[in-house]
Amino acid sequence: MNLPQPFPRQNHPYLLRIRTLTIAAMSIFLLGGCGLVQKDKSSTANTSIGLKKIATLRISPTQSRVEQERMIKPLKRHLEKVLRQKVEFLIASSYKDNVDMLVDGRANAAYTGAVSYLEALERGANVKPIVAPIDKFTNRPWYRSCIIVRANSRIKTLQDLKGGKRVAFVSPSSTSGYLMPSAALKELEIYPRRDFTRVIFGGTHAKTEALLENGVVDAIATNIPSYMKRQNLGKLTPENSRVLWQSSPVPHSPLLVSRSLPPELIESIKEAFLTIPNGIEDIVETQAAGYTLVIDSDYEPIKQMRVRLQQENKEVSS
Incomplete structure (x- = not known):
């Protein structure tokens, strides 16, 4: 098949933020449908990141459990090294499960996909996007x-x-x-x-x-x-x-964090994703070539498309 060519280097907000990164883009994984959950509320504070708690990352079941567990191990080591806390992985049951966790407060961070992000906002989740992967085939934080x-x-x-x-x-x-x-x-x-x-x-x-x-x-x-x-x-x-x-072009799935998290912890999470070393496999379908910073407005086109589609569906049903 003919792969799409890299997008022109225009002054798009994505590209401007890529250029501001001081950390070189490296080949890293795409973590699909995960949540970072505070499990131990009695833990003592860690002044370096604001909290010292066990983190649980939920991952969509995209492959066999054996294969995903194999790919998780090097990622787990890296995240624990940067965050300086224990990280556990749980395979989520569905897209809806990840959104539910954001809404009811069980998750304070998640990689959900753009539509799930919008669904979570509509249902009252107080979250914001911080980073998204750079697609290997487009060399941009977009895919098709x-x-x-x-x-x-x-x-x-x-x-x-x-x-x-x-x-x-x-x-x-x-x-x-x-x-x-x-x-x-x-x-x-x-x-x-x-x-x-x-x-x-x-x-x-x-x-x-x-x-x-x-x-x-x-x-x-x-x-x-x-x-x-x-x-x-x-x-x-x-x-x-x-x-x-x-x-x-479709903006890549954002890593979401709760706005209630301490700023120091949010910065540590950014660092953990931006510094994943070359060679660690992505644990779902996407092949990534680094992460870049993203903001809410990057997903406005998807929001508008979703609203328009919902309205058209209502008109067809009526």
Whole structure:
């Protein structure tokens, strides 16, 4: 497949902040769907980071438990070294689970995805984004959503999906696995529940991609980084699959922190992610080449798209 070319170096807020970093970009992981939870409220203070508590990071179940546990170990060592506290990892059950933890206060930090971030804000979570990964294939803190079909499929355009096709999305809370492709389909007046024979939510990008591999569906919504990782595993290869559609640039999933956390701890969390050394694998689908600072306004385009899509869905249902 033809990969998207790096974006022009214009004075975009993302790029300005990348240039201000004093820490060189390094190849690091993308932590999907995690939460940093204060578990021991009786612990004594640590003046270097503001708190000395056990941190629990929740991770979306994107791969087998054995594989994720293997990849977690070097990451765990790095985070504990920088934060100077014990870090535990728990595999989350779903996108919704991560949002629920932010809303009810069990989590004080999370890597959730842009749509889940907006859902958490709508439900009252007092959080803000601090960093996001730089995509390996674009060299920017952006990536692309996509729709994939089998290489020998008769589906040549998005319009060909209408009428009897089976399509899988990741989750209603997924930015690249639902929001972006849904918006593109609705621009063509294609409505999944009306125009597709079957709509499936795989739950994760890996499980969704497996549905196409196994012939369960005719097309899937995912993203380019996840698709490329699948190719590296010898699954969805250029010989047996192809990209039907790619989105415009999508801002990468933000690492969120509670605004109630001490500023010193927030800075330590930033440092931990910005200094992950080369060689530590990402533990979900995305291949990252560093982290950069982000702010709330970077996700305004996704917010506007989501509001517009919700309004269109109401109009179609009425």
